[in-house]
Amino acid sequence: ETGVTQTPRHLVMGMTNKKSLKCEQHLGHNAMYWYKQSAKKPLELMFVYNFKEQTENNSVPSRFSPECPNSSHLFLHLHTLQPEDSALYLCASSQMSTVANYGYTFGSGTRLTVV
Amino acid sequence: TQLLEQSPQFLSIQEGENLTVYCNSSSVFSSLQWYRQEPGEGPVLLVTVVTGGEVKKLKRLTFQFGDARKDSSLHITAAQPGDTGLYLCAAAAFYAGGTSYGKLTFGQGTILTVHP
Numbered sequence: 001e002t003g004v005t006q007t008p009r010h011l012v013m014g015m016t017n018k019k020s021l022k023c024e025q026h027l028g029h030n031a032m033y034w035y036k037q038s039a040k041k042p043l044e045l046m047f048v049y050n051f052k053e054q055t056e057n058n059s060v061p062s063r064f065s066p067e068c069p070n071s072s073h074l075f076l077h078l079h080t081l082q083p084e085d086s087a088l089y090l091c092a093s094s095q096m097s098t099v100a101n102y103g104y105t106f107g108s109g110t111r112l113t114v115v
Numbered sequence: 116t117q118l119l120e121q122s123p124q125f126l127s128i129q130e131g132e133n134l135t136v137y138c139n140s141s142s143v144f145s146s147l148q149w150y151r152q153e154p155g156e157g158p159v160l161l162v163t164v165v166t167g168g169e170v171k172k173l174k175r176l177t178f179q180f181g182d183a184r185k186d187s188s189l190h191i192t193a194a195q196p197g198d199t200g201l202y203l204c205a206a207a208a209f210y211a212g213g214t215s216y217g218k219l220t221f222g223q224g225t226i227l228t229v230h231p
Binding site for chain 2: 055056090108
């Protein structure tokens with residue numbers, strides 16, 4: 001248990017479905033992140049939230065829609081995904097001002113398969 | 116974009132062997148971190164190196180930050196099957212402000228398999 005909880009752990013969805021990924025952190029951090037991890041590629045930053053304000057959208061397609069209602073919760077809403085969106089989606093949190101020294105705390109990820 | 120190149124991408128060794136993983140960039144970083152990720156889990160921070168030339172040890176793992184703060188290495192002595200996993204290096208931008216604030220750039224990782 002890292003203090004960052006992601007649900008569900010596994011998700012299979014059709015291309016016409018709508019689903020949401022959830023992330024919750026109990027560490028008192030002020031920043032939360034969504035990363036995509038695909039085989040043979042570096043971790044790809046998708047979104048960054050600082051005090052529930054979005055500070056980064058890394059050219060992510062609109063079929064991915066983030067929501068951050070407060071500093072402890074982060075969602076990723078998914079709709080009309082493509083098979084190439086299948087990947088491990090990782091949520092992380094940090095104290096943004098100390099990332100250089102203390103890094104991120106990651107959740108266990110959601111393994112997403114789009115069929 | 117600051118790029119981190121890790122080598123090798125794959126490493127398959129026998130228990131008891133030593134190994135070194137490298138993380139290189141053309142950019143200067145304020146710090147560099149190493150994470151280990153086991154199957155089905157997220158990456159877990161192992162260490163942060165901050166000072167050029169710094170060496171840190173974590174049991175059988177030795178981490179070094181290059182003098183110029185552009186590269187780092189991870190050396191494992193007498194590897195064990197429990198060391199198996201994906202090793203990721205990550206770097207924080209040199210300047211605290213600007214568009215890189217609060218973000219880490221990751222290398223593509225080294226998949227280590229240690230056979231009993």
